[in-house]
Amino acid sequence: MTMTATLFDKLWQQHVVTPQSDDQPAVLYIDLHLIHEVTSPQAFGVLRERGLPVRRPDRTLATMDHSTPTSPVRTLADINVVGEAAAGQIRQMISNCREFGIELHGFDRDTRGIVHVIGPELGATQPGKTIVCGDSHTSTHGAFGALAFGIGTTEVGHVLATQCLLQRKPRSMAINVEGALPAGVSAKDLILAIIGKIGVDGGTGHVLEYRGNAIRALDMAGRMTVCNMSIEAGARAGLIGPDETTLDYLRGRPMAPTGAALNAAAEKWLALNTDDGAAFDREVTIDASVLAPMITFGTNPGMVVPVDAALPTRPADGIWDRALDYMQFEAGKPIQGKPVDVVFVGSCTNARLEDLHDAASVLRGRRVADGVRMLVVPGSQKIKEQAEQVGLHDVFLSAGAEWRESGCSMCLGMNGDTVGSGQLAISTSNRNFEGRQGKGARTVLASPATAAASAIAGAIADPRAYLERAS
Amino acid sequence: MKPFDSIRSHTAVLPRTDVDTDQIIPARFLTTTTREGLGESLFADWRYAPDGQPNPEFELNQPVHQSALVLVAGRNFGCGSSREHAPWSLVDYGFRVVISTEIADIFRSNSLKNGLLPIVVPDAIAQALLKGSCQVEIDLQSQHLRFDSATGPIEFHFEIDGFAKHCLLNGIDQLGFLLEQKPAIEAFEKTAHGTSTI
Numbered sequence: 038m039t040m041t042a043t044l045f046d047k048l049w050q051q052h053v054v055t056p057q058s059d060d061q062p063a064v065l066y067i068d069l070h071l072i073h074e075v076t077s078p079q080a081f082g083v084l085r086e087r088g089l090p091v092r093r094p095d096r097t098l099a100t101m102d103h104s105t106p107t108s109p110v111r112t113l114a115d116i117n118v119v120g121e122a123a124a125g126q127i128r129q130m131i132s133n134c135r136e137f138g139i140e141l142h143g144f145d146r147d148t149r150g151i152v153h154v155i156g157p158e159l160g161a162t163q164p165g166k167t168i169v170c171g172d173s174h175t176s177t178h179g180a181f182g183a184l185a186f187g188i189g190t191t192e193v194g195h196v197l198a199t200q201c202l203l204q205r206k207p208r209s210m211a212i213n214v215e216g217a218l219p220a221g222v223s224a225k226d227l228i229l230a231i232i233g234k235i236g237v238d239g240g241t242g243h244v245l246e247y248r249g250n251a252i253r254a255l256d257m258a259g260r261m262t263v264c265n266m267s268i269e270a271g272a273r274a275g276l277i278g279p280d281e282t283t284l285d286y287l288r289g290r291p292m293a294p295t296g297a298a299l300n301a302a303a304e305k306w307l308a309l310n311t312d313d314g315a316a317f318d319r320e321v322t323i324d325a326s327v328l329a330p331m332i333t334f335g336t337n338p339g340m341v342v343p344v345d346a347a348l349p350t351r352p353a354d355g356i357w358d359r360a361l362d363y364m365q366f367e368a369g370k371p372i373q374g375k376p377v378d379v380v381f382v383g384s385c386t387n388a389r390l391e392d393l394h395d396a397a398s399v400l401r402g403r404r405v406a407d408g409v410r411m412l413v414v415p416g417s418q419k420i421k422e423q424a425e426q427v428g429l430h431d432v433f434l435s436a437g438a439e440w441r442e443s444g445c446s447m448c449l450g451m452n453g454d455t456v457g458s459g460q461l462a463i464s465t466s467n468r469n470f471e472g473r474q475g476k477g478a479r480t481v482l483a484s485p486a487t488a489a490a491s492a493i494a495g496a497i498a499d500p501r502a503y504l505e506r507a508s
Numbered sequence: 509m510k511p512f513d514s515i516r517s518h519t520a521v522l523p524r525t526d527v528d529t530d531q532i533i534p535a536r537f538l539t540t541t542t543r544e545g546l547g548e549s550l551f552a553d554w555r556y557a558p559d560g561q562p563n564p565e566f567e568l569n570q571p572v573h574q575s576a577l578v579l580v581a582g583r584n585f586g587c588g589s590s591r592e593h594a595p596w597s598l599v600d601y602g603f604r605v606v607i608s609t610e611i612a613d614i615f616r617s618n619s620l621k622n623g624l625l626p627i628v629v630p631d632a633i634a635q636a637l638l639k640g641s642c643q644v645e646i647d648l649q650s651q652h653l654r655f656d657s658a659t660g661p662i663e664f665h666f667e668i669d670g671f672a673k674h675c676l677l678n679g680i681d682q683l684g685f686l687l688e689q690k691p692a693i694e695a696f697e698k699t700a701h702g703t704s705t706i
Contacts, residue, residue, distance in 0.1 A: 054696045061671050064689050066696050078541035122539035129541050173590040189592035189618035199686040201693055237526055238584040238610055273613050337526050356525050449535040470530040472553045
């Protein structure tokens with residue numbers, strides 16, 4: 038009998054240093070450790086207390102993104118705009134990397150950006166790797182067929198010191214997405230629909246593998262958007278099997294293998310795909326062809342509806358009532374047409390060049406409505422440069438939007454880019470939690486096209502109307 | 509890490525579901541570079557009124573929930589961000605145990621590394637506990653949770669990973685264990701898989 042295995046089984050198996058037993062979790066080897074300024078200082082502190090070095094600085098990729106200003110940083114003094122504590126965290130990161138011999142993609146480098154954007158961009162994210170970071174959106178890197186998940190700061194310390202983690206093997210879940218996404222419906226809409234279907238805890242304890250025609254048809258940016266929000270379904274990680282799209286993306290990236298080494302790696306990577314007949318602990322099927330642009334209406338990403346639909350009327354146990362109360366929305370009423378105060382295009386979910394193109398294609402030749410603040414924050418300095426080379430910044434600036442330096446920015450508002458109390462923001466980020474974008478802020482999550490359409494309308498709008506007119 | 513043995517305490521009850529780590533501690537408090545003193549920022553946006561005074565309507569501000577060691581919350585507690593500041597703030601505030609019908613993966617893992625015991629209970633037990641503050645006894649060694657419900661005493665045997673239990677009981681942090689794995693890690697790094705850099 039031939040043993041069949043899933044992509045996840047193979048990734049797991051290849052990284053077990055010591056297998057799990059009843060008494061002990063597996064010791065799992067980590068190929069790539071991404072670190073940033075917010076969740077690493079206390080971990081470096083532990084190393085310092087115990088006199089431990091970083092075991093593999095060469096497998097540690099460091100940048101700064103959460104607390105960083107989105108105004109230009111020409112000298113280090115320019116970081117002070119984010120406030121004393123955040124600036125202190127940035128300075129601490131610089132000194133920690135220097136002390137422990139880690140290369141830092143900081144303000145003096147054109148490679149700085151959101152950690153989950155620059156990993157793939159540099160070619161450091163590759164199929165077959167285990168990748169961790171003290172950030173829950175590490176699931177992004179699963180788009181390459183890498184086992185990638187978020188960890189806490191104690192575990193950041195474990196990886197810095199030993200390049201390993203103690204882990205129990207999670208269960209597996211297939212998300213089969215068949216059919217083709219209709220025009221004007223993006224990867225963001227797809228993942229919001231998936232979370233709506235399985236719920237914000239539907240993936241708890243599981244590694245998701247996204248499969249099917251609709252997933253195969255996505256470019257790498259779309260795949261990263263999908264995997265990025267796996268954590269929003271509670272999942273440990275999200276995965277997509279590597280294919281030609283993956284290889285094409287990696288070709289020519291600075292840290293990716295080249296020539297014969299790439300060919301040899303490609304053969305191994307493609308063999309990682311789930312074997313025919315391999316079993317998952319759970320399976321869910323989604324029909325992509327019936328989806329519409331999606332938008333959240335509540336205070337978690339599972340509270341989501343098609344943008345042209347009315348809000349559901351199901352006060353099951355008061356949870357939705359509380360959420361609608363916070364959002365100042367009414368059950369049974371349409372969400373379209375609700376006035377927005379702020380539009381944010383950015384974050385590790387939707388700040389890649391393709392996302393900026395999507396927003397610009399709606400916005401081109403149009404204006405952001407009066408009284409609406411639109412902030413466009415590219416995912417990395419490289420993306421900013423690439424966008425400027427093709428004039429996307431002109432589209433945003435002439436529409437009246439702000440064009441900023443890269444970083445996490447308004448996704449979580451750590452750097453002073455916040456939404457005011459009571460204001461409604463339409464955001465391409467990943468979390469619509471109460472106050473996530475600023476104390477009292479109300480957030481709806483949507484795709485870059487929906488965000489741009491809403492910026493023009495000054496209210497929540499269906500992007501398909503604008504795309505049709507544009508074509 | 510403080511060893512965990514058994515505790516008796518009244519409960520603080522937060523009957524809300526999907527309490528995410530942004531609610532447990534909002535991002536603006538994450539600019540710290542230490543782990544101390546975060547209890548003050550626990551549930552900050554729910555706990556304090558705009559003038560900075562305690563919000564009397566927030567469950568944990570009510571006298572009956574004060575100085576409890578055990579927090580009972582609705583389903584899917586700790587979802588969202590991986591910030592370990594969430595368990596740090598809960599522990600600094602004084603909690604030693606969190607009980608829910610479901611606890612998010614990363615939060616659960618972080619809690620176990622900070623002496624905060626996550627206990628997952630079935631819906632019926634959660635419903636009894638969510639009715640209001642009551643006295644509970646928790647014994648980690650025997651994995652028992654006991655309390656008096658309206659319909660009589662309830663005793664529940666909770667699950668916990670054996671290794672995590674061992675670490676909690678003895679106040680052991682897992683880094684020491686991982687450091688002892690050095691020979692196995694070195695051997696792994698000598699395999700084809702382990703030799704490349706980024």
